[in-house]
Amino acid sequence: MPDVIVVSDGNEEFDKLVKSLGYRISYHIFWRGKINPKYYISKGKIEELKERAKEIKAERVIVDGILKSSQWYNLEREIKLPVDDRIKLIIDIFADRAKSREAMMQVEYANLKYEISHVRETIHRMRLGEHPGFMAGGEYEVADYYEMIRRKMAKIRKELEKLKIQREERRKRRREEGYILVGIAGYTNTGKSTLLKALSGRDVPIEDRMFSTLSTRTSKLGKEKILITDTVGFVDNMPPWLIRAFEPTLEEIYHADIVLLLLDCHDDPEEFRKKFILSLDIIQSRVRGKIIPVINKIDGCRDIKEKIEILDDLSKPVLISAKNGMGIEDLIGRIKEEMKIAKFYAEVEKGSRAYEFIMRFGRVTNVYGVEKMKMVFEMPEHKYRELKRMFDENSTGNGGVLKKI
Ligand SMILES: Nc1nc2c(ncn2[C@@H]2O[C@H](COP(=O)(O)OP(=O)(O)OP(=O)(O)O)[C@@H](O)[C@H]2O)c(=O)[nH]1
Ligand SMILES: [Mg+2]
Known part of the structure; x- marks a missing residue:
């Protein structure tokens, strides 16, 4: 060591x-x-x-x-x-953890950006007549090196831009398929990946160390039409440019329909408040969806009441233990409530437009019949309104039944 x-x-x-x-x-x-x-x-x-x-x-x-x-x-x-300094340390930790191509490119970009300011300083000192020992070569070599860094940065920027467009398209596709997008945000080590695992049942790596997750990871919530995305954690004193370097992971939060802002109940109240305020600072102005505060690790947690009061400014927090499953059902209920997902009953012809629509955007819990199908399903209210229009317009069509239950 x-x-x-x-x-x-x-x-x-x-x-x-x-x-x-x-x-x-x-x-x-x-x-x-x-x-x-x-x-x-x-x-x-x-x-x-x-x-x-x-x-x-x-x-x-x-x-x-x-x-x-x-x-x-x-x-x-x-x-x-x-x-x-702190920035270099964080970049090095990121470099150590990065696995996906995108995460590696982001880290490299951040590192070059850090390095370029140092090279600039070195050039400046050389022009003043100093002879820095650690960097071999004269002013021209250093200037060449500077140019090389700039070219590399431009190249990476272009690649990252391409990936960003791909991600936008993927989000659009998922929405078109009727999925609700939920992002998990919060400080590093608060249990974001553990929560993803609890919600989706997927086996994701969880470690008691900082920044174990460096790329986003999306999983389906059981049979629901809900997709959950785990993201990179926040840490104190990240300069804005470094946060921007990891913007793509934050985008999954900015564009989500619902953001679960995860907080660690094992933090003392002062720490807890500080992290809450800083997390909100990073996301609040850019998030389009609804932010739900979630207090994790309520197993063995003290001062819960005080912490709930801290969060009540935003909205009522959900209390969970991602590790032992406590409160997970409440959280799913809250997500559905926020998205106004309700239960419906319909009778439709098999193969009709309405039938296809329900199969695609709804979560069918019960279906029986041969030609005339009787269906019980869950669906967000806004999708239900689209479906209802379909029924209203088609008054002579399949003559089906549609009602809320
Ligand atoms: N006691 C307790 N520990 C938990 C709970 N949820 C997560 N942990 C622990 O907290 C640590 C971090 O969990 P992760 O899920 O990796 O946290 P993360 O927010 O994804 O962390 P990064 O990816 O590093 O930002 C692990 O040791 C987990 O076992 C919980 O509900 N109770
Ligand atoms: Mg993680």
């Missing part, structure tokens, strides 16, 4: 992120002071860092903060060790 030194205010979440990448934290530098424009941290802390790094032979320093490229440059030159 590579040894690293962490510079932070001691928050555990950051340590978890660092460890989730397989680093051993050999030393902590506690730092919460005023930002030093030149080095980000104070001169005193830099001295402490240098001493410790030598003692424990640390391989790199990871700072819980977002460094300007000039600060990164100055720190590395001063400490003579690679320095990563």
Whole structure:
């Protein structure tokens, strides 16, 4: 395990992120002071860092903060060790987890975007007459490298754009087939994948580590005409450009009919409130559908009442334990209620337009008859209205029966 030194205010979440990448934290530098424009941290802390790094032979320093490229440059030159900030750490974690082609492209894009600002800084310093040691070659080589990164980024952007169009088409097709699209959003490790598994019965990988899911995954909710999509989790202090790099996964949330905003009941109330507000910040202005807050991990959870009150601003939360199945039926009920899915009875000719429509957009629970079919089915209200029109227009046609039950 590579040894690293962490510079932070001691928050555990950051340590978890660092460890989730397989680093051993050999030393902590506690730092919460005023930002030093030149080095980000104070001169005193830099001295402490240098001493410790030598003692424990640390391989790199990871700072819980977002460094300007000039600060990164100055720190590395001063400490003579690679320095990563929070963004780089998150990108590296993403790179470690990415499996799908799209996720890998997104990570590469984010990484190039990060790197290009550093290369720009290096070029700037060279023009000022400095000689950065870590990057071989002169100004022209570095400038070439810069151009290469730009070309690569443009290429990836184009590819990602193509995939985006494919995804839009797929969503359109699914809607045309009468599916309701439900997206699961929330912080990393809140149990989004576990919930997908509980709802769909599909065996999905679940791990107690951050960012185990890096691509979206869509599954059907049992026999219902409902599709659930699991997404990448949120984390604190992601700069907007990095969130944008993973926009395609967020799109599944933005365009969903219903968004389940998942929260972790095991967080203490303060943490819980903070994550709720930040999650809403990311999605609320762009989500078209209805947001349903869902409190997960109610098994062994404390201060539930206080947490419910925090969420009540938005709408009444559903309480579940995705792991042991508690509340899952309530959640399905709530989704149907929000989508106004109701139960109907119809008598129609087999093979008629109305029959085909019900088979396609409804969830048929009971059907009997040979030519004249008697059917019990569930369907969203808006689809029912379309069906009703079909019956009304076709007064002399199959002369069927249609009613709500
Ligand atoms: N106690 C308890 N643990 C749960 C529950 N749901 C999920 N977990 C645990 O929480 C951890 C994270 O679960 P995941 O489903 O992978 O979480 P995720 O939100 O998909 O995480 P990322 O994909 O990493 O963003 C796992 O260890 C789960 O077993 C629950 O209802 N109760
Ligand atoms: Mg997951």
